[in-house]
Amino acid sequence: MIAACFCIFQCQNGHVACFSCWSRLTNKCHICSNEANFVRNIALEKVVESVKSACSYAKWGCSKLVSYSLRNAHEESCLFSPSKCPIPGCGYRGFTGWWSGHFHTNHNNDSLRFSYGQCFKVSLEISVPFLVLLSEDDHLFLLLNKNMMPYGHALSVGCLRTGNLNWNFFYEMKATSEGNTENSLQLKASVTNTKDWRGLHPTEAFLLVPYAFCRSGKLTLFVSIERVADVR
Ligand SMILES: [Zn+2]
Ligand SMILES: [Zn+2]
Ligand SMILES: [Zn+2]
Ligand SMILES: [Zn+2]
Structure with missing residues (x-):
């Protein structure tokens, strides 16, 4: 029908x-x-x-041929479809693996570059809801921060994309208390995909950092993100 x-x-x-x-x-x-x-x-x-025709994102790598009636549904969930830039007020739609050009020209100071498998230090302003992390292969990751009153801050890492296109990502995150360096917390989790970030935070896994860890208004984190080929 x-x-x-x-x-x-x-x-x-x-x-x-x-x-x-x-x-x-x-x-x-x-x-x-x-x-x-x-x-x-x-x-x-x-x-x-x-009559089937190529998906609108064929030039980005999608090889699906879709019929007229299924086109919208496919393109909505197409792994090659674009995502909305998370910077407030920017309406740009970028493609998975093609983000650094946009950040270089439009939000040059709003991102942090990293290499997979290498631990890097992040000094997070505790009032900001997210930090943009750009990988060596131009994926856009979000270090998400949510104030969870009255406990502390929930931190997690998401990737701005529709689904697992070629790669799966995992991350590790470690936070040490400012007041007592013997207190530290660590999380190991898979990166959640988010097509368009609209203020939502992943609930599957996050690091809950007590306020005592970030009394100065900044939180020092050690993060590493791992990339593993998606074999299906
Ligand atoms: Zn007639
Ligand atoms: Zn008509
Ligand atoms: Zn497609
Ligand atoms: Zn933007």
């Missing part, structure tokens, strides 16, 4: 109209102007449905 909006109708003289045109017609045919008893033209619907 084809979804209603992909129906094709015809009058008794064989003049056809797509669903959206048909729904704006009264009971008169738009071509012969006769009083029309519209019926569905299922043969033509099947012809239209059998």
